[in-house]
Amino acid sequence: MRLILADDSVLFREGLVRLLEEAGHEVMAAVGDSVALLAAVDEHRPDVAIVDVRMPPGQAGEGLRASLTIRERRPDVGVLVLSQYVETAYAARLLAGTPEGLGYLLKDRVTEVGEFLESLERVRAGGTVFDPEVVRRLLARTTRADPLSRLTRRESQVLEQLAQGLVNAAIAERLHVSQSTVEKHVNAIFDKFGLARTPGYSRRVLAILRVLAILAIWTAERRCARLPRSPEPGARSPEPSPGVG
Secondary structure (H helix, E strand, O other): OEEEEEOOOHHHHHHHHHHHHHOOOEEEEEEOOHHHHHHHHHHHOOOEEEEEOOOOOOOOOHHHHHHHHHHHHOOOOEEEEEEOOOOHHHHHHHHHOOOOOEEEEEHHHHHOHHHHHHHHHHHHOOOEEEOHHHHHHHHOOOOOOOHHHHOOHHHHHHHHHHHOOOOHHHHHHHHOOOHHHHHHHHHHHHHHOOOOOOOOOOHHHHHHHHHHHHHHHHHHHHHHHHOOOOOOOOOOOOOOOOOOO
16 A cells, blocks of 8 residues: 655654554655655655645644645545544544544554554445544443433444454454344444435444534533533622731
């Protein structure tokens, strides 16, 4: 597989280049900023670009913007975005367009070499890969009002595998169940998420986006809870403490 790698950390970049080359892939270029990334993609036409979300010059989503540009200019190039933390806004923007050949993984996933390389292959093949850690965090915090709370334990496990872009046969193998059982659970997830079969739309991707939407709402609520509350109308300000003198 022909790859372009973009990450501003020299140590991470060199380590990932070695890992990929040892796995038999060809790293056409390894760069440290978004401008060099776009130039390398135009020059080398890789199968997949592996991109860090935050890169110079601003460290505020340049990698994401470059990824969206790649998708616009070179729709045949797969994009696998790596992020240090779960950043729902970035993931949602990335998946909001054409989802084929796209991935969003936490950097920690690279240490699980086999799974990371499998994710890379799925992106190259036109699949959508989403880090299962987001799903795990959501499932650990569900409330009765959340659609996720309606999932059974097995359905939650299947949703986690869906997030990694696995097809039903691969999910069945991982969970040691039959493929027909997986199909039953997948359809149950779609029903509980209210995802009707619609021509031109992938319900698997829509399920991932639904998870992102729930996480985005929770993030916004948490931020609002940290904001200082305005005083009630007519409330008196606290009396200053008397000075000592």
